[in-house]
Each structure stands twice: as structure tokens, then as C-alpha cells.
Amino acid sequence: MGIFRGRKARTDGGASVSDRNASRADLEALREFAKTRRGVEAWIEPRTSVTQTTLLLVAGDGESIRRRVASAQAGHDFARKKLQVPVYDSNLVPIPSRKREYDLRKARATGSSSSSSSTTTTAPVAKTQTPRELRAIMTLESIAGSDPLPSNPSFDDLMRVYRKARKQAHPDRLGGQRDKWDTVEDAARVLGLPD
Structure with missing residues (x-):
């Protein structure tokens, strides 16, 4: 009868996360950004009660793009292996000014x-x-x-x-x-x- 239909994802603390999951379009947008900008670096932003796990790319001039990724590990692997850019954990390395x-x-x-x-x-x-x-x-x-x-x-x-x-x-x-x-x-x- 669909008792699980419409249930929202929840964080460990029980807060509702209403954001959608990562998609191919998100990965394509990240790939296009990295290909067309210079000095790109990546930051993994952990899941919170407001957002899913995200990958933030920042170009050398400060322009940025943020997209959802399936997990922190998937984002790390995507940035390092597919985009071939340095990747950092935003909890350990601050996002650049x-x-x-x-x-x-x-x-x-x-x-x-x-x-x-x-x-x-x-x-x-x-x-x-x-x-x-x-x-x-x-x-x-x-x-x-x-x-x-x-x-x-x-x-x-x-x-x-x-x-x-x-x-x-x-x-x-x-x-x-x-x-x-x-x-x-x-x-x-x-x-x-x-x-």
C-alpha cells in the first residue's frame, strides 16, 4: 500500500534531507567546469541535515560549482581519477577565500x-x-x-x-x-x- 513511498532521507540525527540524490547531469556539469577552467581544486562537503554530500570545485579565479555526489568516497574518487584535480575534505582544509x-x-x-x-x-x-x-x-x-x-x-x-x-x-x-x-x-x- 505504499507505506514507504514519499519517505524522506534522514541524517544520523534524524533530520529530514529533502534534496535529491546525485545524477549524471551533476557529474557532467562538474566535468565540464573542470575542463574549461584553470587551477581547479575540489572540496568534499559532508552530508548535513540541509544537503546531501557535495563536491565543490573552485577555479583559480574563485569561480565555483557545487554538485551532489553519491558519497564522500565517490566524490573523492571522481575528482582525483576522472577530473585529475587535487581534492580536500572541507572539514580539514578550509574552502579558499x-x-x-x-x-x-x-x-x-x-x-x-x-x-x-x-x-x-x-x-x-x-x-x-x-x-x-x-x-x-x-x-x-x-x-x-x-x-x-x-x-x-x-x-x-x-x-x-x-x-x-x-x-x-x-x-x-x-x-x-x-x-x-x-x-x-x-x-x-x-x-x-x-x-
């Missing part, structure tokens, strides 16, 4: 209405925010427990509140909840904030 810097540059460039340099820290996300963006900002503020941001907040202000909201809502944290985490991530997508 060049990834974060690239993501911030990209987010600032798309959030800024004019072409400004990457050292500008007060570029507004948009001249006027849509009601959807305003709701996203208010969501982040309420989950983070922070004071309201000024109208037309800077990118750095948004990132500060986003990081605090992520920390408060993370499901692996004591008291963290998956639905709050999903709400924070949805709000970040609306505002175009990098992870």
Missing part, C-alpha cells in the same frame, strides 16, 4: 546599478526595492533579531544580516529549524546574495 571574494564581486556587480569597483562597500542592491525584496529584507531582519536596516541598505549591511540569520536558523544548530533555514535561503535568493 578566493571563492568568497569571487562570489562577493559577482553579487556586488549584479546588485549595483552602475559599474563600480570591487572595493566599493556601499553599493546599493537596487535603486528602489520591490515589495518582494522589502519582504525578504524584513524576513532576514526578524530571523536575525537585528535592528531594521535603512531604506536602500548597502550590500555589506545585507550580508551582515544574512549571515546572522543563517547562523540563527541553521538546522544543525541547537534550536535551528529547517523551515526557517529555507525561508532565509529564499530571502537571500530574492536579494541575490551569495552563499
